[in-house]
Amino acid sequence: MTTANSSLRSRSRYVAYLVPVAAVVVALLIGAIMLLLLDASPIEGFREMIKGAFGSADALTSTALKATPLLFVGVGITIAFRANVINIGGEGQMVAGGLLGTTVALVLPDWPAVIMLPAVLIAGMVGGAIWGAIPGALKAYYGVNEILSTIMLNVVAVQLMNYLLRGPLIDPGEIERGTRIPQTERLQEGADLPLLFGSGRLHIGPFIAVAVAVAAYILLWRTPIGYRVRAVGQSTDAAQYAGIPVKRTIVLAMTLAGAMGGLAGAVLVFGSESHRMVTDGSTAGFTGSAGFNGIVAALFGGLHPLWTIPASFLFGGLLVGGNALQRAVQVPTPLVLALNGIVVVFVVATDRYRRLLRERASQAETAAQLASQAESNDDGAGEAAGGGVPPPIPPPPGSPPPKDEATP
Amino acid sequence: MRSKKWSWVALVFAVALIAAACGDDDSSTTTSPDAPATTAASGGTETTAAAAEALRIAVVSPSSETDLAFTQSIVDAVNVIAAERGIPEENIDVTENMFNIDDAAAALRDYASQGFDLVIAHGSQYGGSLEEIAPDFPDVSFAWGTAADTKGLDNVFAYEAASDEGGYVLGVMAAALTESNIIGVVGPIEVGDAKLYVDGFVAGAEANNSGATVRVVYTDSFSDVALASEAAQAHVAAGADAMSGTAQMVVGAVSVANDEGVLWFGTQANQSSLGDIVVASQVYKWEVILRDILDNIDNGVLGGEIYVVDLENGGEVIEFNDAYDLPADVRQLAEDTIAGIIDGSISTGG
């Protein structure tokens, strides 16, 4: 009885982990068919993709750099999602963060890196936080759906960027020469993200992103704030009843998510090859659509900050590999975009199935535990938290002061 | 459970659609007369032996290579040069749609490290990145445009277009042909090459016809075709009977011009294919400067020079649309204006 249950348990859990991977494999198979139809060899294509994403130190650097904004945005998504808020304003938040960081670097005198670097990164976070707090407040206090306000704020952000970069923030040299490229001058060196391992490109950005993901994990599961966020996400009524300030918590979750987006924007500016902010007139020109792709990474990581780390690197690799594929096999770039879409659809569409398997695993686990307890044997200790199902809410370390929140 | 059965039908149908859609192109690429690959291929067949030692050229550009605008102009030019020099097709690589600046930087770096002899960064927004990349590859020659300086690097050539010159000529023609004395211009964002062209066009129109009103509207987007279309409608409503515009989203505006029978003046690539109302287009012939750049590379000079294509050196050409019946006197006026700009007697004010 026990062995049957435990084998069912491990198999279900095993399969649950495989589901998103299988979804990606199927999506890539469709990609292979499309490559064949485009007169390109899928084997060569995928070889070039993997080589371009993971095949050399340089490729790995590209992948890490591509993954960085995805991870920042993805971590923000996991925080907001725990409070049951869907933040699809990552694009606008990245732009806002990049702009405020850039402005600070331009306005402040050339101070040493120990001051400048934190200053510009914090400025980026603040910029993004503002862009996240607005839809958060609109949702909490006015009931405006966050999906819509963030879409509209993305439009506002791109126009703001185009105004600032062709007006107040433009490189004076561009005016002098009459070339009028909408970009800033090279920003002060103190604000450059330091390079690592003697590499020409690999900066500390990816490491900041990983650290931030870990910090988000701690915040969500080891602090009173995280407890409140998750409580609000599970049930606003219950949270309210427990004395949690629901509205403020929603604003806070969106502000944090925005701050992550803003940090992504600042890292893009200060870690870019050009060390300046440039616009081609669109958000994607600056963000590379990381505001959207970060959502995918977070979802692929089961909306858990730690699992979002490998998920971001995988998706970063897919994007970098896709570009390498275009260069090597000369297939049009839209193919990669379409493939990304298929991957997202497959991963999301199978997500419910994965959760079902996990639930089944947990049930089997509980049954096994009960059975083993009956045999006074505790082989079925719960596994570490991870994946789609949030672990049960632990009691708050510091009990939050009960605050009453006015009902609408 | 009926819905489940239907879901499978839908899925199979979708896969079939993708397959059918992709499959179609097999037949159409062979029949399509304007497949860009054919020009390069014809040059390549005669000199396969030279393939090994022939130059390798890579282009990184922000939009599609068939955009009838900025990117198409450089890809066409590279294909012309390849045919002239017998550079085989496999030595030419184009990465299009690199509107994301970091992706473009990665592509530039990748091409340089693969040992391409000339890497063309075809977007003024790539300059900041190139400044960092070029010093890492001293043996690779880079060309950057449109740009007016080489950032002091000796392996970077800069190239730009005096698009105000062609704009001026087209503006003069528009002013001569308008009957309502109202001319409309549709621009993307008021920056760089777009601004240069528009300013030249306005100067030309106003110089030739002081009674003409030239209205310029920037839609604040390079991609919003619908807005470009409505901008053209707004010009037409305000009485415009001649229009021009720049960047890839103007196809929406040309379409309106077609409907309303309003004259259109194109730029960046020959837009005559868009309709009989296209009077003339300013076309960039980047091959003029690419020839010089390749000669320089042959002689071991990898950069440091700034090139400008203009009417004088033939890098900028006004191509008249044969389908439009241009009055002889206006044609003459255009030729005179071109001559005047070349000999310096006319200033475009730019």
Next chain:
Amino acid sequence: MSDFFTEAILIATFASGVRLAVPLLLASLGETFGQRSGVLNLGVDGIMLLGAFGGYYTVLKTGNVWYGLIAGIGIGVLFGLLSALISVTLLAEQGISGIGVYLFGLGMSDLLFLKLVGTPTPISKFPKLDIPGLSDIPWLGGMFFQHSVIVYLAFALVPLSTFVINRTTFGMRIRSVGENPEAADSLGVSVAGVRWATVTIGGTLAGVAGATLAIDLGIFQQNLTNAQGFIAIALVYFGAWRPIGVMLGSLLYGFVNALVLQLKTLEVIPPDLSNFAAMAPAIITILALVIVARRFRQPTALTKPFTRGT
């Protein structure tokens, strides 16, 4: 400024607003059906792009705009069914699966365009139709009754949708499924069936919206919709899930865009500040959402997948 208040300019601005509103109206009407039944489909823009390419390509090949419209319908139905499969049967997270459909549509429409067409080539457009009598009304005639045929068809869908949602059994089922799926289910209404139907209607109208955009512009280019599908979703909230409200929202959005453009053309708004004018439609929409959200409640089951017995 005095230039603006001429008859010709005012009429042109309003007519332009109507034209800009049409694709938004079609897409958001379709989305209204889905949302009333509790399904948010964020993939509208992707379906619009595919419909736009399908419509454009069909007209390019056949020269018949109506075949193009049919192609748009066909593609819309197909991707409506696919969206229903993903969000209704597979119960996917609605806010995210739509982004997958969007990315697919954005990439696929461009890929097909590059492979099958290549260079933007003009196609014929919908015929213009001056409504007899009405088009001769001073001012209003020029603003509203001298458009292409499809414009009238789009606006005719507004009373039709209102009727279907408010006066038919099907409409009643849609509303009950969107408000209280458990109760509807216990009364024998197939929640999944109703949602499959509404999401497919939404997809169909998104495909039509795309085809309409392409055929009315007479051209295709990558990302032709420029995120209009997302605006359309916002307009459903703006219109408080009512077809009339959605129509007013689409018209307002179109008018503000047309007005900004006209003011820029007449140089009332200086070029330096044009970016701020371009923000106006988005900011006005947010402000309007604040007002709407205070007055109207969204369908209770919106974005919540339904499984029996959970």
